[in-house]
Amino acid sequence: MGASAGSGDIEAYLRRIGAERPVVPDAEALRRLHLQHLRTVPFENLSIHLGEEIVLTERALLDKVVRDRRGGFCYELNGAFAMLLTALGYDAELLSGRVYGEDGRLGIPYDHAAVRVRTADGPLLADVGFGRHSHFPLRLDTAEEQADPGGVFRFVATDEGDLDVLRDGAPQYRLELRPRVLGDFEAGCWWQTTSPKSHFTQSLVCSRLTEDGGRITLSGRTFVSTAPDGSRTEREIPEDELLAAYRTHFGMSLDRTPVTPSPR
Structure with missing residues (x-):
């Protein structure tokens, strides 16, 4: 990590995700770190709706992630994870992506941040900031299908030299392979947090992977529990129990309830 972080930050980060410092920064240790991050640090956009x-x-x-035990979205989670990996001796760098919308169109430039990790076993894509995605890092040097608890993933090269990331045959985002730094994502982050066209300004989400490979999500007042086989249950949480729900299910102590946006 850089000058603003000390060795204590590294140990605190590892405690935050319940992981041990790798003896060797290799692909197998990365798999464990990746999975633990998804289980403990929520994908959430609450700051937008808390005025933070x-x-x-x-x-x-x-x-935010370590001291305040919060989560975040892609720029925050993958930005923090890349710092941790670098501090642990990995060759990690941020990459920019553009997310496919429901209409099949690509989002804005710097729409998404992910992490490329170069290991002795080849380059890997680590992504702990996309919500529902792979549980483990994916090999970037193959076009073959890669089975993961989160789905079947595949990379498809584009004419421009980018890679489309597919899950179960559906394109998720287009990944550029030029290394980026955190500051490159500031304009994209500003758009995501302010534009009425951004889905982050239109809805509340807080989600994490569970120990059994399922997922829990709190969207507004709707709590969704998804089992590993894809079956799901939903229930509405009373307004006066929301803060307790964030604390119980996501380990986050909020001093006020995020305001659910009005329908647009």
């Missing part, structure tokens, strides 16, 4: 500024600096991300 999202700052893309190393110190701010560490304070």
